[in-house]
Amino acid sequence: MYSTNTYRFSFLILTIILIVCFFANISLGSVSIPVKDVFNSLLGNTIENEAWQHIIQNYRLPKAFTAVLVGSGLGISGLLMQTLFRNPLAGPFVLGITSGASLGVALVIMGASLFGSFFATLLLTKWSLVIAASLGSFLVLLAVIMVSAKVRDTMAILIIGLMFGSITAAVVSVLSYFSSAEQLQQYIFWGFGSLGNLSWNELLIFLLVYCFGILFSIISLKSLNTLLLGENYAKSLGVNIKQSRFIIIIATSLLAGTITAFAGPIAFIGLAIPHITRQVFNTSNHKILLPAVFIFGAIVMLICDSIAQLPTSDYTLPINAITSLIGAPIVIWLLVRKRKMIF
């Protein structure tokens, strides 16, 4: 039915799972901290071991929040793109956002030596990578939007986004060819993605942009549902296609753009979470899908991050690999079990 009531129970369960995952994520890590102390620290009580206090409040807590924002944001932007492009293979990065970001980062890391050693050290701070990624994805996106304003066909935008991706990938290849092994390694490390490097201040900026992205997504809810009928039907129902398309693209770019800037290119989540959600909720109504994708995205990201931390060991695996390793089998399993794709 066309209401959220039927899904209230599922939402309740999912929210509980989300909260459990959130605390589990904070409790697990390379340093094992007793659960009691974790709770005490979260409640604001001082705990005996100051190092533990520091780890939880300045490292694990912001990391868990980052995981929630990254997972939910990528999931939602994937959902928007799949509906807009009527394509189950679309994800948040079809508009060339990752490729733009990677171009920006590649230019800073591998091109830094061109500017001389003084600039090289200046350029290679963390903020410069964030700015380079944002600028790169913004510029590529701007190009895609400018071109797409001229074409009427939404599918053309999809292809234009992919073409821009190819161009930037080619430029990155050329840059890699001329760069040192050390620079290449640094670039590859950025490509692994990371949730754990954000301070509270950075997280605040992240959250602000994220909220705008979510706001634009909520504004688009009605037109997204109408787009399920196809663009011509949507038009006949009074939807201003160009305007809604623009708002949806802006929402996606804000979400996927900041996430890539702060956490690197996180693969798979944006493509898969909407599918997982549709399999479980079995609806196409975006008023239900949007909050459901939010929760699913956050849960999956928290689980992936907990695994990537390899609890009690000193190693941390690249988050980008874990998301695909954990997520892909889930999607395959769901599709095989239900034997049909819901779209």
Place this chain on the structure above:
Amino acid sequence: MKLVSKHIILKTEALSIGYKSKKSQTIVASNINIELFKGELVGLIGANGIGKSTLLRTLSKVQPDLNGTILVHNKNVAQYNSTELAKTLSLVLTEQIVSKNLSVFELVALGRQPYTNWVGNLTKNDINIVNQSINQTNIEELKHKRCFELSDGQLQKVMIARALAQDTDLIILDEPTTHLDVYHKTSILKLLQKMTKDSKKTILFSSHEIDLTIQLCDKLIIMTDGKVLIDTPENHIKQGNFNSLFPKDLITFNKTTKTFKIKK
């Protein structure tokens, strides 16, 4: 002669339709003057490629006209904003809907979009109208099914119910009977006829079912090369307009049986 002042829903004056590009324009048909009255079932017939879809698309503002005016409720269609037009004119197109996972109720409810608030919440009134539309089109038993479970004929009825829920005076359908057998073709056209009688809708649809449209429609628009004629089926037959519909080498129109016969 009896003087009946009937309410004109749609009127075109010297309308030209076709395609425009930067350098040239292709005229598909010109000097189209038609009037559609309240509660009329109007069929649009013509050979393949003559411009039926172009005419319907132009009338529904999906594509721009080349010349002339289209008046809906005596107001130029160009002056309508998109929501106003959506409350006056609804469409059933030949294209497939994107998501077949929608339930029938959800799909029909999307017809209420021009009336709902910014997130698209349905009020009690909206739900009543959706249920009414479902009842009128006799698809109650499909209400909770999903669209991929429906046959072509059932899906067409659901799309008509959606147009009905949009609560517009004029409904335009592009070839609503394609892919259906003769029984289901008749059932769709009967349904359209019932809608014009019961709820005084004006319905314009294109079709290749000449014998069925002759039996069911109040008026027929015959599109031929160079001419667009609107009249009652009887008058069309009297004036022999059906003979100009197709090239004359293979078939002729038989006035007594009201059907096309193959030339011997």
